[in-house]
Amino acid sequence: MKITVREATKQMFIRYKSINNDFNVLCNPPKNEIEGLIQEGIDRAYELPVDKLNRWLGYVQHYLISNGLLSINGERDFSRPLYHEAYLNEGLEIPTTIEIKA
Numbered sequence: 161m162k163i164t165v166r167e168a169t170k171q172m173f174i175r176y177k178s179i180n181n182d183f184n185v186l187c188n189p190p191k192n193e194i195e196g197l198i199q200e201g202i203d204r205a206y207e208l209p210v211d212k213l214n215r216w217l218g219y220v221q222h223y224l225i226s227n228g229l230l231s232i233n234g235e236r237d238f239s240r241p242l243y244h245e246a247y248l249n250e251g252l253e254i255p256t257t258i259e260i261k262a
Contacts, residue, residue: 162249168242169213170205173198175238176220179229194223232260 163171177198201208201216224230240257247254 163242163246164250165210165243165246165252166205166213168239168246169210169217170202171242172217172239173201173205173220176217176224177202179224180220183224183227183229194220 161167177195180194180198197216198220201213201220205213221230221235225232225235244254246252
């Protein structure tokens with residue numbers, strides 16, 4: 161099966177679900193709110209608008225990065241090949257990479 165942008169996004173939510181499940185600290189926002197957002201992203205990956213899913217994904221990424229569970233560069237290295245493959249499969253142009261010093 162060729163991966164699509166929606167499938168790549170769903171895979172990212174699944175990745176974050178497993179990372180968040182291992183995180184047992186009280187945070188702001190509360191962990192259960194993030195869990196609900198992640199699960200909603202998984203369950204509704206094929207029905208919600210892609211831009212909404214991407215906002216949710218960014219919010220979850222911020223939460224996990226700000227709590228030290230991920231790094232910006234680590235996530236770029238993980239997600240870039242996944243999304244580049246999806247863009248190619250859908251005939252979309254791969255965005256130009258912008259290097260950000262973190």
